[in-house]
Amino acid sequence: MSRGGWDSWGKPARPVERVELNFGGTAVHKALTNISAGTRIDDSLFIAADEDCCIDRLSLTGGQWAGHTTFELRNLLDLEDEEAEADLEGLAAEGHWLWAVGSHARTRNKPEKQAGETIDLDKLADLKDTRPRCLLARMPLVRTATGWEPVREDGNRRAGMLKQNKHGNALMKALKEDPLIAPFTRIPAKEGGLDVEGLAVSDHRVALGLRGPVIATHAVLLELLIEPADSGKLKLAAEPFKRLLAMEGLGIRDLKKCGGDLLILAGPTTGLSGPVALYRWRGWADDPPHDAAKVRLHRPERILDLPFGRGVDHPEGLALWDEEHVLVICDSPAPGRIDQETGAISADLFRLPV
Numbered sequence: 001m002s003r004g005g006w007d008s009w010g011k012p013a014r015p016v017e018r019v020e021l022n023f024g025g026t027a028v029h030k031a032l033t034n035i036s037a038g039t040r041i042d043d044s045l046f047i048a049a050d051e052d053c054c055i056d057r058l059s060l061t062g063g064q065w066a067g068h069t070t071f072e073l074r075n076l077l078d079l080e081d082e083e084a085e086a087d088l089e090g091l092a093a094e095g096h097w098l099w100a101v102g103s104h105a106r107t108r109n110k111p112e113k114q115a116g117e118t119i120d121l122d123k124l125a126d127l128k129d130t131r132p133r134c135l136l137a138r139m140p141l142v143r144t145a146t147g148w149e150p151v152r153e154d155g156n157r158r159a160g161m162l163k164q165n166k167h168g169n170a171l172m173k174a175l176k177e178d179p180l181i182a183p184f185t186r187i188p189a190k191e192g193g194l195d196v197e198g199l200a201v202s203d204h205r206v207a208l209g210l211r212g213p214v215i216a217t218h219a220v221l222l223e224l225l226i227e228p229a230d231s232g233k234l235k236l237a238a239e240p241f242k243r244l245l246a247m248e249g250l251g252i253r254d255l256k257k258c259g260g261d262l263l264i265l266a267g268p269t270t271g272l273s274g275p276v277a278l279y280r281w282r283g284w285a286d287d288p289p290h291d292a293a294k295v296r297l298h299r300p301e302r303i304l305d306l307p308f309g310r311g312v313d314h315p316e317g318l319a320l321w322d323e324e325h326v327l328v329i330c331d332s333p334a335p336g337r338i339d340q341e342t343g344a345i346s347a348d349l350f351r352l353p354v
Contacts, residue, residue, distance in 0.1 A: 012307040015348035019327060021045070021058055022066040023343040032338055032345045035329045036197070037100075037254060038319035041093040044147035045319060047329070048088035048100065053079075053132075055091070055100065059147040067146060068343075073100075076139050076152050080164035084132030090199025090208070090254065093141065097157075098150045101199045101208060102135035104172055105189035127188060134168030136206070136224075136234065137161035160232025170236050171224070180242055180295065181220070184213040190270055196222075197316075198255035200262055202285050204228070204237070207262065209252030212269045218244040218297065219252050219266065223289050241289035246299045247279055254318040256326065258352075260285040263326060264300055265318050267308075276315045278304040278326070278350070303353045309334055325349050 023032065036050035043060035053074065059067040074082035090101040107128045111119045139150035139159040152159045167173035175181045175194065187193030189212060198209030204227065210220040221244075225237040245252070250266035253276070257263075262284035268274040279300040281287075289296070306315050306328060316331035329347040330337065337346045 010305045013304045013350055015328075016325070016351050017349040018346045019065065019349050020344050020346050021047070021329075022064060023056070023058070023068045023345070024066060025343045032340075032343065033331075033333060035317050035331055035345070036087075036089050037091040037199070038317040038327065038329050039091040039093045039098075039256070040319045040321065040327070041141065041148050046091050046093070046098060047317070048091055050087050050089060050103070050331075051085055052088075053082070053084065053086040055088070055098070055150065057147060057149070069146065069149075071150050073135075073137075076150055076159050077135075077137050077161050079132070079135075081132050086135050087133040088135070089195075089197040092199045092201045092255075092257070093148075094201040094257070095203075096141045097138045097201075098141050098148075099138045099199055099201050099206070100135065101137075101196055102133040103189060103196050104130065104134050104168065104175075105195040106130045106185075106187065106193055108188045108191070130172070131164060131166075131168045134164060134172045135161060136169065136171060136208075138228075138234065156230070158230075158232030160228060160234050162234050162236070171240065174236065174239055178240070178242075180215065181213070192269065195251075195269075198252045198265070200255040200257045202257060205288060207255055207284075209255045209264065211251040211253060211267075214249060214251050214269050215244060217246075217249045219247050219250060219264075221245055221252065221298075239292045241292050242295045243289060244295055244297045245279075245281075246297060247277070247302070248275075250275065250277065253316055256318045256320045257285070258320055258326075259323065262300075263318060263320070263352075265306075265315060265328070267315060273308060273310045273312075273314065276306040276308045277302050278306060278328075280352075304350060306350070307348075313337070321349060323352075325351055 140154040140157040162169040189195035227237040251269035254265040262281040264279040281300040317329040319327040
């Protein structure tokens, strides 16, 4: 482990515990192999899979994370296309609100998923519509007998989002006009294009981590000032702020607010199996951006080097467990993590360095 040093990658940290997440049933739930985000509030663990349009919840009962419940986004939000994949990549629980963000990414048809060994050139060159993935929303959380639950309305609190439109939403429109980010909005995510992965919230200040692009080897953190209306609709109160993070060429895979600090899960910007680390930006909550026309460079501290596999076990989601521990959930999990008979997947709990 390296404590802020930039000399080499240290020996991967060992988890202090493996936590079993029980989705139940014999069918392989999408979340078992495509988990992209997580967040915990008390005895409720919310999880998102990046090939769906819903949020899953597990509840802590008798020392086990089980009682799987699915919340369909179409029942909570006014989506432009209720059946399209939202590609959720970040979750955050703040002040009894559940926030969610989609990747805002463009994608390309995958050659390996086509029949035979060839693919039509026009089909390969065609980029898929990104609008359903342009999602930034918050939903009220209410307490029920089985745990915390996102709802459309709770008294004068109403679920809402940045309105989806022909541009995607107001954030995507701003990024398409941004001198730094605009060129990357026309490129597929896995080829270095725009890819939002990670969400942290402090009052009306929202941080979005970008897996891509990486600018001159520096990761990009977007910060938004969000203005909620009484109707629940969200609006951008200012143009997005950009901040550069020195993390040895890695992109951002997830974010979590930890007290006044920001925990940053960093990893490869493409589908490669490569170094993964956890960084801490100390005092982030008290260090807001001030000038949208200038980009400031920050150097968060690398606190944990995390284990990863080759083709499997890609750390993708963070859930703050308590002030001393963080849960790391893997996308493309190794077969040994999954119990297909019970519908369970295991995640790793790490102790945060003092």
